Amino acid sequence: MAMKVKEVAELVGTSVRTLHHYDEIGLLIPDETTEAGYRLYSDDNLEMLQQILFFKELGFSLKQIKEIVYSPTFDRLEALSLHRNMLLEKRSRIDQMVETIDKTIKHLKGEIHMTNEEKFAGFDFSHNPYEQEARERWGDEAVDRSNEKLGRLTKEEQQALGERMNQIYRRLAEMRHLSPQSQAAQEAIKDWYEFLNNNFGHHYTLEAFKGLGQMYVEDERFTQNIDQFGEGLALFMSKAMAAFVGSTEKIVKSP
Known part of the structure; x- marks a missing residue:
């Protein structure tokens, strides 16, 4: 019916x-x-x-x-099998992350001691949920370069990279009550700009960096992930990134 x-x-x-x-x-x-x-x-x-x-x-x-x-070669059963395998893999990663969170809670309560390796169990830089958006905005070549550079890192190097990223997020979260144009915020957001350009095989132009900041508030997945470090952080970073681009462009254009 x-x-x-x-x-x-x-x-x-x-x-x-x-x-x-x-x-x-x-x-x-x-x-x-x-x-x-x-x-x-x-x-x-x-x-x-x-x-x-x-x-x-x-x-x-x-x-x-x-x-x-709508491809002539599309096979529904084959696609469903692929979906199932990908979802099982996704569930496995989520289960690992939940286990890491549970251990971290016990660690912070003093009930257990976590090794550095255990603190990052479940983090996987090889799976990027925003890769398709990145490809559509900046092209396949830029994303492939980024994936290639990350793929050359050891697991320890990837963990160190993740911790450095989290440090920047935490630093920005601590000052989100300040004006995004403040000196402290601009120094921190400059570190974020340099971190992205130095570690992912892709150079963000000022325009692309500003666009990335807009995605932080336009895409709820970005907002939710970033705001885990502090409510309102995504909006604060977006404004700080726009201010950074504006001030940098003025310096570049000045005689």
Whole structure:
């Protein structure tokens, strides 16, 4: 039995607007539209929607998903098997992170002692949930260079890099009550700019650095991750990055 768009939205837990958008871009076109303009979704449409959401959950862009599911070589069973394997791997990483958090809590309470290696169990720089966004913004070459540089690091070097990154976040979190234009904030954000350019095989132009700061507040995944170090940190960093770019550009343009 065909379902109306509102019914599908309620079933899936998404919005009617999202389903309309999928239709408009040719990603999920309902099998039937009534004379009154109502979209009606068949069981085949729902199976396709399930597939789309699996890919979306794993970080694929809508453009990528469309290319995959409408490819002549697309195999639904093969795709589901791939989804399952990727989700199992994701669950394994999450379980490891939860275990690390539990041990860290006990460590801070003085109940156990954690080694440096145990403190970073579960962190994996080889899995970047924002890689697709990065590829779309800065191109494959820049991301491939970054992955290649990280891939040459030993596990200990990757852990040290992660700790250095966290130190910068913590330092900025401690001063987020200050003005983003303050000297202290600008010195810290300069360290962030240099850290990114020195360690990931990609040089951020001032424009790209400002754009990255905008993503911190426009993409809720960035916001949530950064704000773990302190509520409002993502917004503070975004403003500080914009101020840093503005002041640096003035210096460059001055005679």
